[in-house]
Amino acid sequence: MAGKQNGDGEAESQRILRRLAAESEPGGTFVARMTGRARDHLSAADVDSSDRIEQIGTRIGRWLAAAITVAVLVGFVLFLMQRG
Template sequence: MADRDKDSSAESRRILDRIAREADSSGSSLVSRTVKRARDHVSAADVDEKDWVDHLGTRIGRVLGLVICVGLLAWLVMFLVRGA
């Protein structure tokens, strides 16, 4: 019974420490981390650099998806403004 309490207490401390690190305001802000993740995603930073075809195809696909998404959002805004 005491081992289970120790394990539970240790796990709780680990969770609280991780939350404190993630919520630390002295580091980079949420916006800058999100922008960095988006930039890395679109530029295919997670793809193997040695396979240039996979790298190039991933970049083209992700940029094309981003352009289509922005275009659809612009169309939706224009549609709502004009129609309402």
């Protein structure tokens, strides 16, 4: 019984170490994962693909929200630059 628990613990430890090594890899993995998530979000990959209207509406809404966010941030930076 103790041998089985020890073996399970070692397997779990190895799995955690592999995952930690993959996540802490410099540059490529983190950046690729984040750009993939952003691409999937903006292209509405999580929406039901059989409902074309919902998919198009979700894409428009998400792109519009991203554009408005960028515009507000640019406006805020310009406002701060005027005051300085």
